[in-house]
Amino acid sequence: MGTGPERRCFTILLVFLGFLIRHRSSAxxxxxxxxxxxxxxxxxxxxxxxxxxxxxxxxxxxxxxxxxxxxxxxxxxxxxxxxxxxxxxxxxxxxxxxxxxxxxxxxxxxxxxxxxxxxxxxxxxxxxxxxxxxxxxxxxxxxxxxxxxxxxxxxxxxxxxxxxxxxxxxxxxxxxxxxxxxxxxxLPLPLSYVPFPGTDFTDEMTFVQRLQNVVSSILGHxxxxxxxxxxxxxxxxxxxxxxxxxxxxxxxxxxxxxxxxxxxxxxxxxxxxxxxxxxxNVQMVNPLTEDMEAFVPSAGRDGVIVVSFGSMVKTMSADRREVFAAAFARLRQKVVWRYVGEKPTGLGNNTKLLAWLPQNDLLAHPKTRAFITHAGSNGMYEALYHGVPMVCLPLFGDQPANAARVVARGLGVRLDFSTVTAEQLYQAILHVVTNSSYLETATRLSRLHRDQPQSPMxxxxxxxxxxxxxxxLPHLRARAVELPWYQYYLLDVAVFLFGVCSAVLGTLWYSCSFFCRKICCKSGGKLKSQ
Incomplete structure (x- = not known):
């Protein structure tokens, strides 16, 4: 078999090959x-x-x-x-x-x-x-x-x-x-507290909202x-x-x-x-690029605002981009804005435009103070994970509903993308950045979100x-999937119970009526004989 060192090498080789085979078989x-x-x-x-x-x-x-x-x-x-x-x-x-x-x-x-x-x-x-x-x-x-x-x-x-x-x-x-x-x-769907995905309702709805929720759900389905x-x-x-x-x-x-x-x-x-x-979608945090590493620390104690409207918003109208640029120019914070298109004329010296930005890495940076977003799912969860308050300007799809959840949880505020003015946007950002409750809530919810036995991935x-x-996995599927609608809603049982109750009540009514007639007939006969 050879010397001791040779046997050890041979054993290590066998273990390594066994690992490769086992790893290969599990692929x-x-x-x-x-x-x-x-x-x-x-x-x-x-x-x-x-x-x-x-x-x-x-x-x-x-x-x-x-x-x-x-x-x-x-x-x-x-x-x-x-x-x-x-x-x-x-x-x-x-x-x-x-x-x-x-x-x-x-x-x-x-x-x-x-x-x-x-x-x-x-x-x-x-x-x-x-x-x-x-x-x-x-x-x-x-x-x-x-x-x-x-x-x-x-x-x-x-x-x-x-x-x-x-x-x-x-x-x-x-x-x-x-x-x-x-x-x-x-899946059962109690519309009393489960908002229809196409609405921006929360789980606390007024009577009118519940009515709208029911109508929206029926029509939507x-x-x-x-x-x-x-x-x-x-x-x-x-x-x-x-x-x-x-x-x-x-x-x-x-x-x-x-x-x-x-x-x-x-x-x-x-x-x-x-x-x-x-x-x-939240990944490991990577170091910022040299360019970003030079820009972000220069913000000092005021910090940085991260702005992104997702991969689908490639350009903005002239009116919208000037509104956003004007609001950002008034901020004391540095602004990193994911933006593609013609440079706004009112762009401030504090704002850096990028065709692509390392969003997850920026949100994880300790100098980041707020995230201005369209409330897309990926960005929203990155901000939640890193404990960053949000200013939401939803566009379409599930984004209005996502923004409603951000507001309901106290993570940020919501504005209308198409009608917001520079003053409104500036005041909203200022409110989120200066009001400590948003950061405290974001930090608390971040701890809750992270405290899991497994990461989501x-x-x-x-x-x-x-x-x-x-x-x-048929054992995990509810039998409700295979039931016809009248069985799922127990309509056949309801009809049967209604029939039984009707028969019992009908029998009681008929019996009472019969005895009443008999008693009345006997009473009437006695009166006639007298």
């Missing part, structure tokens, strides 16, 4: 199906994918061929399967840019038209994806252990069932725009389900089965990973397969690996 294949638009949605999925790669798994992403090269450069750890979308994604992005440009000013009619146009574009993208037989064959050959998608793009659930009905499906989301998740998970059915039921029947619908396919989802946290979001009923992972990865290990 599974994961398929990500991201929406073709909304970078924030891709951001959440990609970070989950990166965490899975770090655990030794193989992550494959389905994207259009037009952005394949860019994605491969940005994410070299992922594998990509591409298809020709015939320019659908580019058109979707153009429509999205227009929607963002009129956010806050569009009418209800324009909103519905935009939603329908966006859904139609997503359906076309999905149709081209599913129709690519070469792509589907390659994906089937890969034999994935789990498919992860965002319900904003229901095609992920359809593709999962199309590849193999036995492959588990996991949804990652903040909110389902089609509202299919509530029925799919069998009807419209959402109708749009989803009209767009995707035909695809489901074509690729899954004649008896299937988008609702039935979505209901096969094994685990729902919600980007929520009760520290910020309002408590509501949940199901065993619904897991909160709010804040999974660790929890998400644990559940994904749990699904990979055990496959489909």
């Amino acid at each position: 599974e294949k994961v398929l990500l199906v991201p929406p073709p638009i909304y970078d924030s949605h891709w951001m959440a999925l990609s970070k989950i994918g990166r965490a899975l790669v770090d655990k030794g798994h193989t992550v494959v992403v389905v994207i259009t061929e037009d952005i394949g090269e860019t994605r491969r450069t940005e994410w070299p750890d992922f594998q990509f399967e591409t298809f020709q979308d015939q320019g659908t994604q580019a058109r979707l992005n153009e429509d999205l840019d227009y929607t963002v440009s009129i956010a806050g000013e569009e009418s209800l009619k324009q909103f519905i038209e935009s939603f329908m146009a966006e859904s139609e574009g997503l359906k076309q993208y999905c149709s081209l994806l599913l129709a690519d037989s070469n792509l589907v064959d390659r994906l089937r050959t890969s034999q994935f252990n789990v498919v992860i998608s965002d319900p904003f793009f229901p095609c992920g659930a359809i593709l999962s069932a199309h590849l193999d009905i036995r492959v588990p499906h996991i949804a990652v989301m903040r909110v389902d725009p089609y509202l299919l998740d509530e029925k799919a998970a069998g 009807m419209i959402g389900h109708w749009v989803a059915s009209s767009m995707y039921d035909e695809l489901v029947r074509t690729y899954i089965g004649e008896d299937e619908t988008i609702q039935s396919v979505t209901s096969r989802t094994d685990v729902w990973l919600y980007q929520t946290d009760n520290v910020l979001d309002f408590a509501r009923p949940s199901m065993p397969n619904m897991v909160q992972v709010g804040g999974l 660790e929890r998400a990865v644990w559940w994904i690996e749990y699904v990979i290990k055990h496959g489909r």
Whole structure:
């Protein structure tokens, strides 16, 4: 066997090889199906994918061929399967840019038209994806252990069932725009304190707000389900089965990973397969770049204000950018503003414009005093994690509801993006920065949010690996998913009980009437004989 040192080297080599083999055997294949638009949605999925790669798994992403090269450069750890979308994604992005440009000013009619146009574009993208037989064959050959998608793009659930009905499906989301998740998970929805996602109500509603909440929920569910059915039921029947619908396919989802946290979001009923992972986008803090490291400390005791309206807001109108620039110029703090476009004429010397900024790293910096945001989910949770008060100017989607939660928790204030004046914005920032209650609340909620047995990302990865290990999880799905509506609401029981009560009361009434008539007849006979 050789000398002692040789035996030790041989033993170490065997242990190392055993580790590699064991690590290799635990590596599974994961398929990500991201929406073709909304970078924030891709951001959440990609970070989950990166965490899975770090655990030794193989992550494959389905994207259009037009952005394949860019994605491969940005994410070299992922594998990509591409298809020709015939320019659908580019058109979707153009429509999205227009929607963002009129956010806050569009009418209800324009909103519905935009939603329908966006859904139609997503359906076309999905149709081209599913129709690519070469792509589907390659994906089937890969034999994935789990498919992860965002319900904003229901095609992920359809593709999962199309590849193999036995492959588990996991949804990652903040909110389902089609509202299919509530029925799919069998989730009870007490509208007395659960605000409809399309409103900015809190869990404390007045009578009028509860009335509006009920009406909004009924109409919202009807419209959402109708749009989803009209767009995707035909695809489901074509690729899954004649008896299937988008609702039935979505209901096969094994685990729902919600980007929520009760520290910020309002408590509501949940199901065993619904897991909160709010804040999974928060990363390790990296040192600032040399340029930023020179700018931020120069703010002194006054500190820094971080401004970002997300990746979708690429430019601002001349009126809006001058309003913001004028308000920032009056501040004693330094301002770091993520901004792309023509430089505002009223830009102050205290304001630094950047096409991209290290948002998480800046929010973690001790000199950061406030975060001016559109109340997008990712930025909101980064600010929560680092304990930074917020000034919210929501634009569309779930952002008004997110801003309502920030205000309700005492984390900041809310303004109207399209109508706010420079004076109003300046006073709001001053109020948040100088009023110590906002910082105290942000610090307290940050401690609550951080104090968890697992980080949100660790929890998400644990559940994904749990699904990979055990496959489909029917024991976590509520039976409510399979019940017809009249059974779910106990209408059959109510009708039966009503029938029994009616029969008993009817019998009692008839009996009393019968005895009364008999008694009256006997009394009448006696009187006549007398």
